[in-house]
Structures are given as C-alpha cells and as structure tokens.
Amino acid sequence: MSQDWSDEELLAAVRAYKEMARLAATGEPYSNIYYKKLVTSLNRTETSVESCLQKISAVLCEGSQSVIDDLKLGCVDEGFKARILAVYQDGDHHLGFSKSKAKISQLLNDKNILVNRNRECFSSVGIDYAIFEPTIAGLKKSILDATAPVRTLFELEEFHDFSSQGQGGIHKKIKSAFFVGNSIFSETSVSLYRPKTKSGDPRMWFRGLREFAKPEDQIAIVVFDNALYLFNFSENDFSYVESEFKELRKINLSALMDVDNFSKVIDGQALISKQKDQYPQENNSVVDFLSRYFFSKNSVADELLNKLRIIAKKPIVAKAVGDTAIGMAIEAALGIPANSSKKPDYQGRIEIKSGRGAKNRSTLFAQVPDWLHPEGKYRSxxxxxxxxxxxxxxxxxLYCTVSTQKSNSQGLFFVYDESADLLIEKHNKLGNVVVWTGKTLRNRLLEKHAETFWINARSTVIDDVEYFELISVTHTKKPLINQLLPLIKAGIVTMDHLIKRKGGGKASVSEKGPLFKIKKKDLALLFPAPQVYLLR
Known part of the structure; x- marks a missing residue:
C-alpha cells in the first residue's frame, strides 16, 4: 500500500479527507462527493481509496487531529505513516501538490467541456431536454428529486404533471424509458411519485440507473413518443449529432422532392416508409434514435417547406388587397381554409407569417388588454x-402604432413596469389607458409561435393585379419568451391598434388587434438559431 500510492495521489487523498472531516464536524454530508471524486480522478478502485482513507484516519486519530468518526481505522506501517504526516503538515507546499492539483483540475475541466459541448450540440439542432444530477445518496437509496427544469419539461411535453398527482404509492406512475449512449440502447422504466412524507416533493427513479450513471454525472432527459430517453453528457461525446442532423434533413427533403404530384405531398405519411429506408444504417444507437426523433419533429416542417417550394415556382395572384393579402394568397395556394382560430395555421402545429420585403414588420400575435386590471382605466x-x-x-x-420610444400622434405610448411585470399603455395627458400582464404576453407568444415559417415575398403588379413571388422562408422554433418584454421596452417589438366603427353613431366596433409586431431582421433576438431556406 505504501509503495503504490504516489506523493501526488496521497496529497489528493489527504486534502479530500480534511474537507470531509470538516463537513462531518458540522453535520453536513461529506463522503458522497469527495469519495467518488478520488475514485474517478485517480483512476483507483473503491476498495483502494477506502483503505487509504482508513489509514489516514488512523494516523490523524493517533495525533489527536480532527477525524471522521464513522470511518474505520486502518492498519498502517511506519513508512506510510510518515508520508501521511508529511503531506498533512506541509499541505499545499508539499512537493507533489501542484502536479496532483493540475491532474484533478484538468480532469474536472475536461468533463465540464464535454458537458457544455453536448448541451450546445443538442440545443443547436432543436432537441429540448432537462438535466438532472444523481448524488451518491440518491443512487444508494433509489431516489431522485424531480427538479423544476425536469417538471417543466414533463409538463410542456405533456408527459407527466406532478402538481395533479396524489401522494403515496397508490398514485405512483410507471412509464417507459431508455438509456442511450454511443454503444448502448437499453429499455428501462421510470417511477414517478410523490411520497406521503413532508409536502410530497416530486420524485422519480429509473430502474438500472446505477449502471448507467455515476454520482454527479450530468444526465439529459429527452421526451419522445411518451417515453423518456436518457443521455449521459458526462461520459459520451455527442458532438457528431449536428452533422447527423444535417444529413437526416437532406434525406428527408430529398424524399419529399421526389414527389412530383402536389396532392401526394399533402399526405406526408405516404413518404414515411421511403424516408426510413434512406436513413444511414450505422450500428449506432444514438443515430438510430435521432432518425426517429428528427423525422417525427421535422416531418411536418419539411412537408410544408416542400409545398412552398412547389408553389414558389410561379407568382401567386392576390386574393384581396391590403396588408393581409399576401397571407391570404399563400394560405389559399397551400389549401388552408380561412379561419379565426388562435391555433397555428398549418396542421395546428406551424404558424405561417408573410410580408412584402424585409422592411415590413411581421405580426407576432394579437392580444387584447386585461380589461379588468385595476391599473387600467378603460374597459373596452x-x-x-x-x-x-x-x-x-x-x-x-384608431389605426396607430404604439411604442416605448415616443408617444404617437394620438398621444399614446408604452411603459414597462418591471417590478410589477406589467406593460402599460399610457396617454401623455390622461395617464394609464390599458394594461397587459407580462405572463399573458409571454404565454400568448409561446402558444402562437412554438414553430413558425416567416415567408419573405416580392410584390409585383401586372395589369392592375398584384402578384407575389415567394423568395425565402425563415424557420423558427420555441421563442425566448423571457426576452419579449425587454424587446418591447427597447422598442423592437411594437403594437398596432386597429379599431374601427363604421358609419359613426352607435354602430358596432371591430377590433383586429391589438397586434404585437417585430421586424423580420430582428427575429434572431426572439428566436434561437433561425434557419433560412431559399424557395427559388
């Protein structure tokens, strides 16, 4: 034992022991983090590390130093005892300290780099996920806290709602889950429950997790097809996912472009078998998962993109006049019936926005004020x-644009009250007019633009008839909803009133807004990684 531990390794063990003893003296958990770090950073077995810590404890106990009470005292020879005391007394000045510190720091830094690279890669291709980190105690007791990010992901993906789940084993839910890595793909299950103790904090447990993850590993959860897929970001390099994503998109679009008849494109399901046949046949569980995930998540978008490329081959004739003419013309060409539904335009999944050139503002959503809010003076x-x-x-x-930057010709302007999270429309003489809560606006943005195609078109007039040439489309997903109010405050997102009473008197009032708008060039400020595709 005294011969096979280097000075650098022994110093790392002594320093870990000292910190564990300090925590133990205060009643805090101590062994979970440091014990496992020694095992991984020094590449030693648990038995070897435990034996060394027991010998350190024996030497320090003999010298009346602070020790860990529940750690057994090991048998130690005089030579190893002298080395432990030298390391303990010299501390950071010991000969091997800098090398040991550098070795451990480099290992931890490499892990962080790997985790960050995997996070960036998944985000760049639109894979939504939540991270959890198992502890030694959690792995030992088969308990994991369902943290806020995990619960939010489950709710957004309609996988599970802990808030409506009762406490106790009778209400426990068991669902499918999978462990996914570069060399593994194994099925397991997840238990979702709230114990009767305390306030019933949401808990989860994955059968077989001890073999898939170590303490402090960063585990990403992806929800797909009503099951959970776990990726160990600390142990696997998934940086190739981005290139695989691009290849899979090429295959998907190629399959769609093979369809010459427009009516066949409408039935995207007819292409699924052909699509799957063209996936790369690599013996890689991650790629196999990605092929199914991306096809499911992008098949509707790819279908719509192909339709737009087909109708863009020739100009589209306008069906109406005014700002809405281009949108109506594109929807008619796509076979989408006119409606006033708040759901996204295409198959209830993708919102379609269009405008004449890059200078035009695009409508994000329509949202009436909170007419009953006490800070607002007007009720309709x-x-x-x-x-x-x-x-x-x-x-x-009342047709006008309202912004935070200045009052308009009607004396109206915006003020954002950050402390109260309220967007207030004011008049420069009369004060508050109407109010929106920040929560309402953020929810409306998320509801309307979970996925959107922003179409850029050129308008031409031939024999007094307007035509539209479709130029490009910008594809966005999942807006950065927390940026909405700051962008309104900065004057980047504005609002249009479109209120009219025809004929005067007591005629009814029509309201096409209020419409919250943004310039196309500013979309990247609200939507992560927009993808731009040429249509011609």
Whole structure:
C-alpha cells in the first residue's frame, strides 16, 4: 500500500479527507462527493481509496487531529505513516501538490467541456431536454428529486404533471424509458411519485440507473413518443449529432422532392416508409434514435417547406388587397381554409407569417388588454376608440402604432413596469389607458409561435393585379419568451391598434388587434438559431 500510492495521489487523498472531516464536524454530508471524486480522478478502485482513507484516519486519530468518526481505522506501517504526516503538515507546499492539483483540475475541466459541448450540440439542432444530477445518496437509496427544469419539461411535453398527482404509492406512475449512449440502447422504466412524507416533493427513479450513471454525472432527459430517453453528457461525446442532423434533413427533403404530384405531398405519411429506408444504417444507437426523433419533429416542417417550394415556382395572384393579402394568397395556394382560430395555421402545429420585403414588420400575435386590471382605466375597445380615435370619411378609427420610444400622434405610448411585470399603455395627458400582464404576453407568444415559417415575398403588379413571388422562408422554433418584454421596452417589438366603427353613431366596433409586431431582421433576438431556406 505504501509503495503504490504516489506523493501526488496521497496529497489528493489527504486534502479530500480534511474537507470531509470538516463537513462531518458540522453535520453536513461529506463522503458522497469527495469519495467518488478520488475514485474517478485517480483512476483507483473503491476498495483502494477506502483503505487509504482508513489509514489516514488512523494516523490523524493517533495525533489527536480532527477525524471522521464513522470511518474505520486502518492498519498502517511506519513508512506510510510518515508520508501521511508529511503531506498533512506541509499541505499545499508539499512537493507533489501542484502536479496532483493540475491532474484533478484538468480532469474536472475536461468533463465540464464535454458537458457544455453536448448541451450546445443538442440545443443547436432543436432537441429540448432537462438535466438532472444523481448524488451518491440518491443512487444508494433509489431516489431522485424531480427538479423544476425536469417538471417543466414533463409538463410542456405533456408527459407527466406532478402538481395533479396524489401522494403515496397508490398514485405512483410507471412509464417507459431508455438509456442511450454511443454503444448502448437499453429499455428501462421510470417511477414517478410523490411520497406521503413532508409536502410530497416530486420524485422519480429509473430502474438500472446505477449502471448507467455515476454520482454527479450530468444526465439529459429527452421526451419522445411518451417515453423518456436518457443521455449521459458526462461520459459520451455527442458532438457528431449536428452533422447527423444535417444529413437526416437532406434525406428527408430529398424524399419529399421526389414527389412530383402536389396532392401526394399533402399526405406526408405516404413518404414515411421511403424516408426510413434512406436513413444511414450505422450500428449506432444514438443515430438510430435521432432518425426517429428528427423525422417525427421535422416531418411536418419539411412537408410544408416542400409545398412552398412547389408553389414558389410561379407568382401567386392576390386574393384581396391590403396588408393581409399576401397571407391570404399563400394560405389559399397551400389549401388552408380561412379561419379565426388562435391555433397555428398549418396542421395546428406551424404558424405561417408573410410580408412584402424585409422592411415590413411581421405580426407576432394579437392580444387584447386585461380589461379588468385595476391599473387600467378603460374597459373596452369602444371606450379606447371614443377617447383617442379620429374621423376618416364615414368611419371612426384608431389605426396607430404604439411604442416605448415616443408617444404617437394620438398621444399614446408604452411603459414597462418591471417590478410589477406589467406593460402599460399610457396617454401623455390622461395617464394609464390599458394594461397587459407580462405572463399573458409571454404565454400568448409561446402558444402562437412554438414553430413558425416567416415567408419573405416580392410584390409585383401586372395589369392592375398584384402578384407575389415567394423568395425565402425563415424557420423558427420555441421563442425566448423571457426576452419579449425587454424587446418591447427597447422598442423592437411594437403594437398596432386597429379599431374601427363604421358609419359613426352607435354602430358596432371591430377590433383586429391589438397586434404585437417585430421586424423580420430582428427575429434572431426572439428566436434561437433561425434557419433560412431559399424557395427559388
């Protein structure tokens, strides 16, 4: 024993022991982190590390030093005893300290780099995930806390809702799960429950997790097809995922482009078998998973992209006039019936936005104020129109843009109250007009733009008839909802009133807004990694 531990290794063990003893004296957990770090960083067995720590404990106990009470005292010869005392007394000045510290620090740094690279790679290709970190105690007791990020992911993916789950074993849910790595793909199960003790904190446990993960490993959870897929970011390099994603998109789009008949493209399911046949046949469990995941997540987007490329081969004739003409023309060409639903336009999954050129603003969503909020003075669009509208021919209108940067010609402007998380529309003389809560606006953005195609088109007029040439599409997913209010505050996102009373008198009031808008060039400020595709 005294011969096979180098000075650098012994110093690392003594320093870990000292920190463990300090924590033990305060009643805090001590062995979980440091014990396992020694095993992994020094590449030694648990038995070897435990024996060394027991010998250190014996030497320090003999010298009346602070020790760990529940650690057995080991048998130690005089030579090894002298080395332990020298390391303990010299501390950071010991000959081997710098080398040992560098070795451990480098190992930990390499792990962090690997985890960060894997996180960036998954995010770049649109794989949503949550991270959990098992502890020694958790692995030993088969208990994992379902942390807030995990619970949020489960709720967003409609996988499980802990808030509606009762406490106790009778309410426990068992669902499918899989361990995925560069050389493994094994099926397991996950238990989801809330114990009767305390407040019933949400818990989970994966059968066989001890063989898949070590304490402090960073484990990513991906929800797919009502099952959980676990990826160990600390032990596997998944950096190749991005290139595989691009290859899979090529295969998907190639399969779609082989369909010459437009009506066949509408039935995307007809392409699934052909699509799967073209996936790379590599003996890699991760690639196998990615092929199924990306096809499921991107098949509708790829189908829509191919349709747009087909209809972009020739100009589309306008079906109406005004700002909405281009959107109506594209939806008609795609076979989408006109409706006033708040759901996304294409198959209820993808919102379609369009405009004439890059300078035009695009509508993010329509959202009426909180008419009953005590900070607002007006209780309806008709009330707002009465006080701030203007006469135009036979109609009475309020068509204007509202921004935080300055008051408009009607004296209206925005103020964002960060402390109360309220967006307040004000008048430069009359004060508060109406109010939106930040939560309402963020939820509306997420509801409307979980996935969006922003189409750029060029307008031409031939014989007094307007035509649209489709140029490109920007594909976005999952907006950065926490950036919405800061962008409104900065004047990047604005709002349009479109209120009108036809004919005056007591005629009914129509309200097409309020419409919250953003310029296309600013989309990257609200949506991560937009993908731009040429249509011609």
């Amino acid at each position: 669009s008709a009330d707002v129109l009465d006080d701030f509208g203007y006469k135009r021919l036979d109609d009475f209108k």
